[in-house]
Amino acid sequence: xxxxxxxxxxxxxxxxxxxxxxxxxxxxTLAKDIKxxxxxxxxxxxxxxxxxxxxxxxxxxxxxxxxxxxxTITADTITVEGEVDGxxxxxxxxxxSTAKIKGNIxxxxxxxxxxxxxxxxxxxxx
Amino acid sequence: xxxxxxxxxENNSELASDEIQxxxxxxxxKAVNIGSGVRIDGRIxxxxxxxxxxxxxxxxxxxxxxxxxKGAFNxxxxxxxxxxxxxVDGEINSEDYxxxxxxxxxxxxxxxxxxxxxxxxKIQGTLRHRGSVQSxxxxxxDAVKEDEIKENYxxxx
Numbered sequence: 547x548x549x550x551x552x553x554x555x556x557x558x559x560x561x562x563x564x565x566x567x568x569x570x571x572x573x574x575t576l577a578k579d580i581k582x583x584x585x586x587x588x589x590x591x592x593x594x595x596x597x598x599x600x601x602x603x604x605x606x607x608x609x610x611x612x613x614x615x616x617x618t619i620t621a622d623t624i625t626v627e628g629e630v631d632g633x634x635x636x637x638x639x640x641x642x643s644t645a646k647i648k649g650n651i652x653x654x655x656x657x658x659x660x661x662x663x664x665x666x667x668x669x670x671x672x
Numbered sequence: 673x674x675x676x677x678x679x680x681x682e683n684n685s686e687l688a689s690d691e692i693q694x695x696x697x698x699x700x701x702k703a704v705n706i707g708s709g710v711r712i713d714g715r716i717x718x719x720x721x722x723x724x725x726x727x728x729x730x731x732x733x734x735x736x737x738x739x740x741x742k743g744a745f746n747x748x749x750x751x752x753x754x755x756x757x758x759x760v761d762g763e764i765n766s767e768d769y770x771x772x773x774x775x776x777x778x779x780x781x782x783x784x785x786x787x788x789x790x791x792x793x794k795i796q797g798t799l800r801h802r803g804s805v806q807s808x809x810x811x812x813x814d815a816v817k818e819d820e821i822k823e824n825y826x827x828x829x
Contacts, residue, residue, distance in 0.1 A: 547797045568676070579794060638791075641789075656789055656790060656795065657789060657791040659788065660787065660788045663804060664799045665801050665804055666798070668795045668796060670794045
């Protein structure tokens with residue numbers, strides 16, 4: 547009985563898990579030609595290549611090369627490859643060689659790649 | 673046992689003398705080496721390489737600067753190639769490249785040309801890129817305006 551019961555349960559758990567990952571992780575991509583004035587918010591993962599003036603908020607943000615944000619960016623993890631003029635607040639910030647940043651950076655962990663141009667005030671908080 | 677001890681001492685002194693011999697007596701390499709636990713207050717200029725494992729308070733001008741993980745620096749430093757693994761409180765001015773390792777703890781102003789920071793490093797302060805065109809200086813235009821106003825005032829009189 548016990549054997550029968552456990553072998554019946556296992557595949558159920560697996561399929562549930564697969565459905566969960568497909569339905570809960572949202573990944574948004576905004577292309578180069580997009581221009582936004584205002585605020586943009588997402589809960590999971592955001593690939594941004596456009597121009598934004600305003601506020602940007604998400605759990606994970608990738609600012610792609612060529613992107614430009616003027617305003618406030620809040621995220622858990624942010625990777626900057628584009629240009630930012632304003633405030634960045636994140637737990638983990640990765641600044642790549644193509645990045646250009648002006649403003650304030652509030653962070654817990656920061657990683658800066660050679661070649662980036664940063665003119666900013668850094669605030670570390672544990 | 674006594675023989676062993678003297679041998680150990682000899683070994684230590686040999687190691688120490690080897691290190692000294694490896695740098696020329698004249699120190700034409702212009703090397704500065706501050707050992708861990710050593711504290712220095714003052715001004716160092718004209719050095720080629722500076723290895724700081726102790727505590728240095730003051731001004732440091734050297735082509736190569738290494739603040740090692742045990743090292744601490746308070747004051748202004750300027751150099752071409754700078755690597756920070758320890759703690760710095762003050763101003764860092766790097767003409768060439770600046771490497772900040774994950775054990776680093778920096779407070780102050782950093783002026784750099786090329787900067788690399790490892791994940792985990794703590795930096796509190798201002799970053800300034802040397803190549804960037806700094807924002808316009810309103811002071812000079814104000815001064816011109818003031819002069820104009822003065823001239824106008826004098827003309828009126």
